[in-house]
Amino acid sequence: MYFCYSLNGSVMQKKPLILVTNDDGISAPGIRALISCMVELGTVVVVAPDSPQSAMGHAITINNTLHLNKISDEQALVTEYSCSGTPVDCVKMAISEVLKQKPDLCVSGINHGSNSSINVIYSGTMSAALEAGIEGIPAIGFSLLDYNWNADFEQIKPFVLSIASRVLQNKLPEGTILNVNFPKLKKESIKGIKICRQAKAIWQEKFDKRTTPFGKDYYWLTGEFINLDKGEDTDEWALANDYISIVPVQYDLTAHHAIQTLNSWEF
Template sequence: MSVKQASKKEKPIILITNDDGVSSLGIRSLVEAMDGLGKIVVVAPDKPQSGMGHAITIGHPLRLYEVELFEGVKAYSCSGTPVDCVKLAVDKILHRKPDICISGINHGSNHSINVIYSGTMSAAMEAAIESIPAVGFSLMDYGAEPDFTASKQYARLIVEKMLQKKLPRHFLLNVNIPKASPDELKGYKICKQAYAKYQEKFIERKDPHGRSYYWLTGEFVNFDKSKDTDVWALANGYVSVVPVEFDLTDYSLKEKLEKDWR
């Protein structure tokens, strides 16, 4: 048997991470959804890291501990950010790039502008930067005990499709699932990211010593009313699937400046 033939029989290595913490219900649901698709390795933060974006730890050392949380699955708790988890997984645990990286299932939405702030998506994006096909999953349910049934079904469906295809370099998806049962969902739609944002404000309060402190709050506002966005898809009973890239270059503006700024 040739090396090539042997490699075809090997199970793909699936790295699972998130930003809600290694013991969260979302990551357990994702591990269950991926059962049988490959060799699963979990590396996730030891505490919630929501809103961390693409932060990395450079000011203090990182800690990494093996934990027994998932039967038959190697799992590690990391003191760093979601991005740290991916970096450490590749360098110190797997000693190679996994075949695919899956982040989530996030407890809350990461549609539209949220992708910029999301630790869930930043972990997936870090993998994509390293040419590891990646996807982030998020459930639009902020309740104390969310039902991940539909999320698990769609996560498995999408990852199966990814494993069956030859994917382009830096492949990255942002997938959001509405709060609904599988029977209530209409399927999934390939979408663009909506132009939407939070109209934010800070609530000022006083501590017992009379010093001011602030809570960030705000209202989500959608400025994009077209029917090909993630916000529209989610509002109309579809799972939204948005292809994402980390190249932030505005190519149309680049072309304009090349002409106007000669």
């Protein structure tokens, strides 16, 4: 709970400041659902890409200009900005140019599609959350395993609210961000929440080579997701069994277990 004090010394409740972003673009149904959840918890500011930026990873814009446009009017319940850059650009711009203070929470999503397992590496949704974490802001990335633009987000809203409120109340361990994935909704209800590790999996990729009518070759990236991990403590197992997976992730990429081995080498 957040409190402030009036001039007469009485205690008043203060709303937390929440930054909302995504990688599917500011008009995506997923971010609209996330915004509707966050207004129940605090004061919401949205800075999101003006067009889809999926699979951008932690890319930032350095060779082009960036544009930031306010798209909400003065009477709007939520202050919204569209940004011409990547999801990480959006977080950087929010912190540097839009907000007068660091937010109490950054939420990214709700992504249309999975960001479980190895997908976290490529995800613009999770990179935005990681960028907030680097800035010392508690952050969560939310994803629903449904690529349909008209996916039903209503059933998962209570879980989004519950998870976000717990983070606001309890904070997060230093350097930790939450990667939250929801299973694709079926007739069966969600069984609950599992705290998981990231499953070991790969994309077995190939390029679909085609030719234009003018004889020029072009390629579409395709691939098959292969789960190499049979553990029942992974995000992939949880999602396959109708649980919400929560994986605590970090931006420190040091392979700490390899340091002793490398110190034994003679360079």
